Amino acid sequence: MSLKKNMKKSLGILFASAFVMNMVFGCPGIAYAAGTTASTTVDGSISASIINVSVPTSLAFTIDPNNTSGDQASKAVIKSNTNAPIEISVNGGGSSFKQSESSSWKPVDYLPDDLNWEKLGKKDSESSLALGLLVCNAAQWRVLSLTDVLWVKELMGMTGSSVIGDLDPNSSAEVTFQTRHGNSFSEAKVCSYNIIWSFSLAD
Amino acid sequence: MRMKEYQDDSSIHEIDGDSSDKEIRIATKKEERNLLEHKSRKPFLFILAGLCCLVVLIAVVIVGGNSKSDSGENTSGQDVTTNEENPEIRSFASSEAIQEGDLITTDNEEQERLNALAEESRVYCIISSAPYFQSIDGKGSLFISNPKESNYYTQVVIKTDDNKEMYVSPLLAPTEKIEYDYLTSKNFKQGSYHCFAYFNYYASEESSSYLGSMSAEINVEID
Numbered sequence: 439m440s441l442k443k444n445m446k447k448s449l450g451i452l453f454a455s456a457f458v459m460n461m462v463f464g465c466p467g468i469a470y471a472a473g474t475t476a477s478t479t480v481d482g483s484i485s486a487s488i489i490n491v492s493v494p495t496s497l498a499f500t501i502d503p504n505n506t507s508g509d510q511a512s513k514a515v516i517k518s519n520t521n522a523p524i525e526i527s528v529n530g531g532g533s534s535f536k537q538s539e540s541s542s543w544k545p546v547d548y549l550p551d552d553l554n555w556e557k558l559g560k561k562d563s564e565s566s567l568a569l570g571l572l573v574c575n576a577a578q579w580r581v582l583s584l585t586d587v588l589w590v591k592e593l594m595g596m597t598g599s600s601v602i603g604d605l606d607p608n609s610s611a612e613v614t615f616q617t618r619h620g621n622s623f624s625e626a627k628v629c630s631y632n633i634i635w636s637f638s639l640a641d
Numbered sequence: 642m643r644m645k646e647y648q649d650d651s652s653i654h655e656i657d658g659d660s661s662d663k664e665i666r667i668a669t670k671k672e673e674r675n676l677l678e679h680k681s682r683k684p685f686l687f688i689l690a691g692l693c694c695l696v697v698l699i700a701v702v703i704v705g706g707n708s709k710s711d712s713g714e715n716t717s718g719q720d721v722t723t724n725e726e727n728p729e730i731r732s733f734a735s736s737e738a739i740q741e742g743d744l745i746t747t748d749n750e751e752q753e754r755l756n757a758l759a760e761e762s763r764v765y766c767i768i769s770s771a772p773y774f775q776s777i778d779g780k781g782s783l784f785i786s787n788p789k790e791s792n793y794y795t796q797v798v799i800k801t802d803d804n805k806e807m808y809v810s811p812l813l814a815p816t817e818k819i820e821y822d823y824l825t826s827k828n829f830k831q832g833s834y835h836c837f838a839y840f841n842y843y844a845s846e847e848s849s850s851y852l853g854s855m856s857a858e859i860n861v862e863i864d
Contacts, residue, residue: 486771488784495842495853496762498755510752512759529856636837638858639770 490519491526491637496630503563503621511615513574516635518605523580523640525604528571528588530596534634535571535588543627547591550618563620569631570616571602578611579603580640587616590631604640764842765791766855772799774863777829780821781861785838787813793852794843799861802835807861812846824863834861 499511518524528534537544545567553566570587573579581604588600605611767786774781787795792815799808809825838857844850 486769486773486782488767489770489857489859490765490767491855491857492763492765492790493855494759494762495764495855496758498758500751500755510755512755514759632853634854634856636856636858637766 487520487522487639489524489637489639491524491635492517492519493635495632497615497633498630499569499615499617501617501619501623501627503619503623509617509619511617513612513614515610515612516605517610519608520639521607523604523607525601525638525640527599527601527636527638528593528633529599529636530593532594534636535590535593536632538630538632541628541630543629545629547594548618549589549591550587552591553618553620555618555620558620558622560622560624563622564624564627566620567629568618571633572614572616573602574612574614578605578609580606580609599636761792762852763790764793764795764840764853764855766840766857768797768838768840768857768859770857771860771862774824774861777824777827777831777863780823781863783808783810783819783822785810785813786818787815789816791815794846796841796843798839798841799836799859800839802837807834807836812843829863831863834863836861
């Protein structure tokens with residue numbers, strides 16, 4: 439009887455000890471005690487973002503010397519279908535924003551304050567122009583860097599690129615042109631400019 | 642009896658002798674006179690007739706001109722622009738072009754035309770921001786696309802920021818894409834290269850149809 443009592447007592451102590459160990463060390467303790475291990479390796483693979491942007495290559499403007507507020511220009515809609523913010527810029531140095539070689543009218547590029555435009559005669563009117571890029575609506579941009587007009591002549595003197603701003607993912611924004619010119623033209627003029635836009639993932 | 646008829650005539654008094662002879666001679670004289678008178682009047686008649694014709698011709702021209710002007714025809718002719726001292730208000734064919742108000746040389750139609758011109762020239766720039774190549778000889782993930790919405794051909798040239806050419810794509814028509822391709826230059830070692838992918842756009846498969854370019858800043862990785 440005493441042997442049975444002792445065995446019961448020993449088993450009770452053993453189970454009690456196991457219960458206490460289980461409470462203290464938890465399940466791993468039991469697993470470890472069972473002698474099995476398991477490990478899972480997680481390989482994270484992230485694809486690079488795809489830049490997906492569209493923009494017009496040709497932008498036109500008309501000059502109306504009879505109406506100083508009547509000049510009109512295309513509105514270029516820059517569309518980003520990228521699932522990440524995109525930075526939009528134009529490179530400096532005169533190669534990214536310049537007169538097209540096929541342009542039938544090739545005026546000399548000026549800054550708006552270089553000439554007294556209202557007083558220009560026929561000869562100077564027909565050979566001078568100040569053309570600049572302008573953001574239409576600041577609210578369309580995630581970050582707007584170009585808060586003033588970016589003039590062609592100004593861009594020619596720059597070495598780096600001029601950042602227009604950052605677009606939100608899957609969004610669009612409009613840009614247009616501003617011109618300064620004389621008012622004496624004996625015939626209609628057609629002028630075309632090429633812009634090489636540059637896109638990158640925004641910081 | 643005939644003698645009496647010609648008594649007032651001076652030529653009859655000069656004639657003596659037989660009356661029948663006289664009659665014959667008188668008759669002959671008269672015919673001669675008539676003939677002479679007729680001959681002297683002939684040029685005058687011709688001149689008179691000519692003058693009449695001229696007058697009629699002038700009248701026809703004047704009447705014809707007035708009738709054309711009244712009916713509104715030939716209003717832009719040279720005669721119309723002749724400045725008269727007190728010019729009459731001329732009749733006009735139509736008053737449809739007349740509008741009220743100040744001259745307005747800008748309009749929404751012109752703005753729409755300019756915007757449409759820009760929209761027609763829309764081009765697409767689609768490429769992986771970080772093409773990855775397992776080796777210089779292996780294919781890399783470029784993910785270049787010229788989508789179906791595009792109207793133009795495009796060719797992509799990837800250059801490092803120090804202007805070394807790394808990749809030149811074939812000319813892609815709309816709906817064509819390149820997901821994986823080999824670098825066209827093998828003169829690069831393992832590493833990461835800051836590059837520009839230049840998208841050149843053409844209206845046709847001819848170089849002369851070049852429209853413009855765009856660029857995307859990318860990072861090319863070579864293992």
